[in-house]
Amino acid sequence: MRISTFFYTIGQGFRNIIRNKWFSLASIATIGACLFLFGLFYAIITNFQHIVKTAEEGVSVTVFFDEGVSDTRIAEIGDMIAKRVEVADVKFVSADEAWESFKEDYLGEYSDGFTENPLADSAHYEIYLNDVSLQPALVTYLESIDDIRRINKSEITATTLSGVNALIAYVSIGIIGILFAVSIFLISNTVTIGISVRKEEINIMKYIGATDFFVRSPFVIEGMLIGLIGSLVPLGLIYFIYNNVIVYVTERFSMLSQLLSFLPVETIFNTLAPVSVIMGVGIGFLGSIATVRKHLRV
Amino acid sequence: MTEKDRKRRRGKKQADLGNEIITLENVSKAYATGAPALNGVSLHINKGEFVFIVGDSGSGKSTLIKLLLRELTPTSGYINVMGYDLVKIKHRKIPKFRRNLGIVFQDFRLLKDRNVYDNVAFAQRIIQVSNKEIKRNVPSILSMVGLAGKYKAKPKQLSGGEQQRVALARALINKPTILLADEPTGNLDPKNSWEIMKLLEQINENGTTVLVVTHNREIVNSMQKRVVTMKKGIVVSDEEKGGYIDEN
Numbered sequence: 001m002r003i004s005t006f007f008y009t010i011g012q013g014f015r016n017i018i019r020n021k022w023f024s025l026a027s028i029a030t031i032g033a034c035l036f037l038f039g040l041f042y043a044i045i046t047n048f049q050h051i052v053k054t055a056e057e058g059v060s061v062t063v064f065f066d067e068g069v070s071d072t073r074i075a076e077i078g079d080m081i082a083k084r085v086e087v088a089d090v091k092f093v094s095a096d097e098a099w100e101s102f103k104e105d106y107l108g109e110y111s112d113g114f115t116e117n118p119l120a121d122s123a124h125y126e127i128y129l130n131d132v133s134l135q136p137a138l139v140t141y142l143e144s145i146d147d148i149r150r151i152n153k154s155e156i157t158a159t160t161l162s163g164v165n166a167l168i169a170y171v172s173i174g175i176i177g178i179l180f181a182v183s184i185f186l187i188s189n190t191v192t193i194g195i196s197v198r199k200e201e202i203n204i205m206k207y208i209g210a211t212d213f214f215v216r217s218p219f220v221i222e223g224m225l226i227g228l229i230g231s232l233v234p235l236g237l238i239y240f241i242y243n244n245v246i247v248y249v250t251e252r253f254s255m256l257s258q259l260l261s262f263l264p265v266e267t268i269f270n271t272l273a274p275v276s277v278i279m280g281v282g283i284g285f286l287g288s289i290a291t292v293r294k295h296l297r298v
Numbered sequence: 299m300t301e302k303d304r305k306r307r308r309g310k311k312q313a314d315l316g317n318e319i320i321t322l323e324n325v326s327k328a329y330a331t332g333a334p335a336l337n338g339v340s341l342h343i344n345k346g347e348f349v350f351i352v353g354d355s356g357s358g359k360s361t362l363i364k365l366l367l368r369e370l371t372p373t374s375g376y377i378n379v380m381g382y383d384l385v386k387i388k389h390r391k392i393p394k395f396r397r398n399l400g401i402v403f404q405d406f407r408l409l410k411d412r413n414v415y416d417n418v419a420f421a422q423r424i425i426q427v428s429n430k431e432i433k434r435n436v437p438s439i440l441s442m443v444g445l446a447g448k449y450k451a452k453p454k455q456l457s458g459g460e461q462q463r464v465a466l467a468r469a470l471i472n473k474p475t476i477l478l479a480d481e482p483t484g485n486l487d488p489k490n491s492w493e494i495m496k497l498l499e500q501i502n503e504n505g506t507t508v509l510v511v512t513h514n515r516e517i518v519n520s521m522q523k524r525v526v527t528m529k530k531g532i533v534v535s536d537e538e539k540g541g542y543i544d545e546n
Contacts, residue, residue, distance in 0.1 A: 002426045204407050207367065208468070209397035210424045211390075271460060 001233070009214075013221025022196050027190040031230030031283060034183040035276050038176060039238040042275075043268050046171045050263050052164060061138060062152040063129040070149045074115055074123065079144060084141065086134035091126045098122040110146070150214055185285030195292065217294045220285060227284025231276045237258055240266060317344040319476060319507050320366065325375030326531075327361050333360035336372070337531040343509065343536065345475075348502045350518050351511045352542055353528035360509045362528070363480050366509070368392055380475055397425055398470030400506070404481035406461040408453040409466075414440065415449040418467045425472060441466045443497060459490030466497060470506075477501060483517065491517060515542040517518045 017024040061163050063081070074092075077154065082090045089217060091100075099122070129135055133152060142151050205215050304369045320343040328334040336358045343349055364370040365377055377384040382395045408417050416438055422432045440446050440541060443463040453461055462482060470476060479498060480543050483491035495517050501509040512518060518525060525540030526533055535543055 002428065004425050004429050005423065008423055123478050200407065201409055204409065204421075205424065206393075206398065207401050207407075208424050209393045209395075209399075209472075211393045214393075215425060 005214075009210070009217040010221055012218035013225055015180075016194070016198075016222040017225060020197060023190055023194050023197075024222075027187055027226045028230045028233065029195055030190070030232045031183055031227055031280055034179045034186075036234035036237060038179050038279070039272055040274060041172060041175055042070065042272050043242055045168055045236065046268055046271075047262055048168055050077055051261060054167075054261055061129070061142070061147055063119070063125045063127065063137065064152075065123065065144055066147050067121055070208060073147055076088035078125060080145065081125060081142070084138060086128045086129055086131070086138040087127055090129040091128070093124055093126060095121065095123045098124070122148075144167045170181040179260050181273040182285070183279075183283045184287050187226065187283055188225060188291045191291040192286045194222070195219065214220055216289070216292045220288045223288025224281050226285070227280035228262055228277065229280075230284070231280025235269075235276055239269065242268065299491065299503040312318045317346075318342055319345045319380055320509075321378040322365075323375070323376040325365065325372045325377055325400045327358075327370060328373045329367065332529050334373070337363070337390055338375070339528075339531070339533055341526065341533060345405055345506065345507055347503070348499065348507055348508045348521075349510070349517070350521075350523055350525045350540075351528065352525060353515070355529070359528055360480065361531075363478055366478060367399065368395060378409075396471060398475045400466075400472070400474035402462070402465050402477070402479040402482045404484035406453070406465045408461060408464055409539040410453050412537040413452050414448050414456070414464050417453070417464055418471055421468045421471050422434050426467075428449060435471055436467075442470075443467045457490070458486050459493060462486060462490070462494050463497070466494070467503075470501060474506060474525075476507045476509065479508065479512075481511055481513065483514050484511065488516075495521065518542040 063077075065077070078090055078092060081087060091260060127138070129138065139151055139153055202215055242265050246265075250262075306503075311335050320341065322339055322341040325339045326334055327336040329404075339358070339362070339435055342348055344424065350358050351362060357533070361370065365372055365384070366379055368379075368382075368387060371385060380398055382391070382394070384395075387395060400447045406516060407422065412420070418439060419432045422435060428434070437446060437449070441468055445460060445463050445467065448456065458466065466482075477498070482494055486494065498508050498510065499521070505515065523541070524538050525535070525537040527540075527543045
C-alpha cells in the first residue's frame with residue numbers, strides 16, 4: 001500500500017465519522033456508556049478487593065500454650081507453624097507484651113494497682129494467613145500439636161470474606177461479559193446503518209475497481225476511532241469522578257476511613273486505562289469488520 | 299456450441315482471438331422467478347468498435363451490462379472480456395478486471411458529498427495513483443470534458459449534462475480499454491444528449507471500445523454505428539451502420 005493511500009484511508013475514516021456525525025455520536029455514546037460502566041465496576045471491584053485483602057491480612061489465628069511449656073518448646077512450635085504453606089507471618093507475643101497491650105487498650109491509669117502480671121500464661125503466637133480459605137486446614141494441624149492449650153480463630157469472618165471475594169469475581173465477570181456483548185451488538189448496528197446509508201457509494205467504489213480491502217478500510221478505521229474516542233471519554237469522566245468521590249467519602253464518613261482504604265486513582269488507571277482503550281478499539285474493530293464483510297459482495 | 303468447442307476457445311490466448319475484445323457464446327441468464335433475462339446470446343465485439351445495444355424494457359440489455367461488469371454470472375454459456383473468463387474469474391481478481399472498464403450510468407452515480415475534482419480523483423485513488431499524478435491528470439481530463447472551471451462544484455450544483463460529464467471523466471481517467479455506458483442520455487435533454495454522444499465518439503476515435511445501451515432512437519439512427527437489437531432476451535438483429543428497429 002502506498003503511503004498516500006494509507007493516509008487517504010485514515011482520512012476517509014475521520015471523514016466518515018464527521019459525515020455521519022449523529023450515528024457516530026450515538027456509537028461513541030454507546031461504547032462510552034458501556035466502558036464507563038465497566039470502569040465504574042472495575043474501580044468498585046478493585047477497591048472492594050483491596051478492602052477485603054486488607055481485612056484478610058488482619059485476620060489471624062491465635063495459639064496459646066499449656067502451663068509451664070518451656071521457651072525452647074514454644075520456639076520449636078513457632079518454627080513448625082512458620083513452615084506451613086497457609087502461613088504468611090507468625091508473630092510471638094510474650095506474656096508481658098500481652099499485658100502491656102491489654103493495659104493500654106482497656107485499663108489506662110487504673111493498671112497501677114496490679115503488681116504482678118495477671119496474664120502470666122498468655123504468651124501466644126499470632127498467625128497471619130496467605131488466604132483466609134486455608135484457615136480450617138491450619139486449625140486442624142494446630143490441634144494435632146502437643147502443648148497447645150487453646151486456638152482462637154475467627155471462623156465467620158474468614159468464610160464470609162472468601163465467599164464475598166468469589167461472589168465479586170463471578171458478578172464482575174458476568175457484568176463485563178454482558179457489557180462486551182452489548183457493545184459489539186450496538187456498534188455492529190451502527191456500522192450497518194452507516195453502510196446502508198453509504199450503500200450506493202460502496203457500489204460505485206466496487207464498479208470502479210476498488211478492492212474489498214480498500215472499501216473496508218475506512219469503515220474499519222471509523223469503527224476503531226469511534227471505539228477509541230468512546231473509551232477516552234469515560235476514562236476522563238471516571239478520573240474526575242473517582243477523585244471527587246474519594247474525597248467526599250473520606251470527609252463525610254471519617255469514621256469509616258479506618259475500615260475503608262481506597263486505592264489511589266493512578267493504581268486503578270494503570271490497568272483500567274489500557275484495558276478500556278484496547279476494549280474500545282477492539283469492539284470498534286470487531287463490530288465494523290464483521291459488519292462490513294457482509295456488505296461487500298457486489 | 300459444444301462443450302469441446304467451448305474448451306477450445308477458452309484455451310486460446312487473447313492474441314489468438316485477434317481483435318476480439320468482448321466475446322459472448324450462447325449466454326443465458328435466468329433469475330429465480332420469471333422468464334430468462336438472456337437466452338442463448340452470442341456476441342463478438344472487436345477492439346475500437348462503437349456499438350449501440352438497443353431494445354425495449356425487459357429485452358435483457360441491463361442484464362447484458364451486468365454480465366459484462368461481472369456483477370452477475372451467467373446461468374450457462376461463456377463470456378470473455380479483455381482476456382478475462384468472467385465465468386471462472388476469482389472474486390479477488392474482479393477489481394483488477396474492472397479497472398480496465400469505464401462505466402457510465404443513466405443516474406450518474408456520483409459521490410454527492412464530494413466535489414467534481416474529488417469524484418474524478420476517486421477513481422485514481424482506488425488504483426493507488428500518487429497524489430502528484432492525480433493533481434496532473436484530473437485537471438487534464440476535466441478540461442477534455444469541458445468542466446475545467448467547475449472542479450470545486452458539488453454534484454447537486456451541476457446540471458444533468460454536467461454531472462454526466464463528471465461521470466465520463468471519472469470513467470476515462472484510468473484510460474479504460476472499454477467504456478460501458480448504460481443509458482447515458484436517459485436523464486438528459488436533446489442538446490446535452492448530443493454533447494455526451496459527441497464526447498463518446500471522440501473517446502472511441504482515440505481507440506477506446508465503446509458500448510452504449512440506449513433507448514434514444516434519434517441518436518442511434520443519426521450516428522450510423524453498429525447496432526445490436528435485443529428482444530425478450532435474444533439478439534434479433536446485429537447490423538453495421540444500423541438503425542433503431544421499431545417494435546412493429
